[in-house]
Amino acid sequence: MKKLQASSVRSGKVVTRRGLLKGAAVATGAVAVATASKGLGFPYIGNAEAAKTTTWRIQTSWPGGIGLKLFKDWCNGIKEKTGGELAFKPFGAKDVVGEWQLFDAVKNGVLDAMNPFTLYWAGRMPASVFFSSYPLGLRTEGEWDTFFYGLGGREIARELFAKFDMFYVGHIQHGPNIIHSKVPIRSIDDFKGRKMRVPGGMVAELFSAAGAKTTLLPGSEIFAALEKKTIDVADYVGPAINYALGFHQVTKYISMGPSGFMSIYQPVDLMDLTVGMKQWRALSSRMKHFVECEVHSYSDHHFAGIQKADQEAWKKFEKAGTVVTRLSQRDVDAFTKLAIPLWFKWANKDKNAARVFKIQLDYMMSGSLGYVTPSMIKGQSLKL
Helix, strand or coil: CCCCCCCCCCCCCCCCCCCCCHHHHHHCCCEEECCCHHHCCCCEEECHHHHCCEEEEEEECCCCHHHHHHHHHHHHHHHHHCCCCEEEEEECCCCCCCHHHHHHHHHCCCCCEEECEHHHHCCCCHHHHHHCCCCCCCCCHHHHHHHHHHCCHHHHHHHHHHCCCEEEEEEEEEECCEEEECCCCCCHHHHCCCEEEECCHHHHHHHHHCCCEEEECCHHHHHHHHHCCCCCEEEECCHHHHHHCCHHHHCCEEEECCCCCCCCCCCCEEEEEEEEHHHHHCCCHHHHHHHHHHHHHHHHHHHHHHHHHHHHHHHHHHHCCCEEEECCHHHHHHHHHHHHHHHHHHHCCCHHHHHHHHHHHHHHCCCCCCCCCHHHHCCCCCCC
């Protein structure tokens, strides 16, 4: 499938996709009127089918902050954009089901769709580890867009989610993750013995290998765990949302990678929109096309909105007295040595994980990137 054009919010340009589904609209006597709702610049679609609105109940993993606001604003604008044919009813984290229950809730029809952190499904689908940022892997938003839209990643994700009777619409960018702690983390050695919240999968195994005592918690439970001192270190998303969740009240420090490498373990954390297959198949072809384009556009808007809020949040952390520490290149090298065997361990959990990782490994070793070399993976192999 060719890469869909989307509003390029990151570059500051908004391209309105006029005429989307024009032929279908004419065939039904409809009129597509271009509008720019919520700053996304997507066409308003109206036709006779809009007499009956299809409403999807969608729960996100965002427990609050700018992430939840952006999600709800986006969902609340869908009905207007489709002329009433389709509507999204948004729910925040844990509003309908717990975060770990999202997968089954969509699969079993309790929810129509979900907007989770894709990494959460590592235990059910090993390949999902490679549908989201992992330690020392692909490092920029553009690299992930290339993987999904240019190198076949989205098509493989759809193939694998279809086995669970779900349709993976597309990935949604939000930015790098950071670490909050009650004690300063200035090197890899400082993780030893620390009780640390992680999202699971390869990230959990990386910090365990570094000596941390890891525990898996959804984002909505991190503040309480830090407050009760059940944990003293916690990974979560970026500064804006973490500030809104009150992490500055229960921690003193933020730890990041070297300058220019904000997060070495999840430099581009990704979410997605996944829909129950029954609900997806019930849409018209043109409405499916609309949703695909809309998710791509929302990803840009979501990413830019969070990055803007992050810049404002850094000032708030500084005012709150939070101390920012950074790892060194030596620490990056040490974590890389721990990460590479984990890449192959997770890739070899099944053939689908291996073929997804192979695409990314070839890309990382290519002339375009080149930050993985043959000597770094010597002795490792993939079971394709």
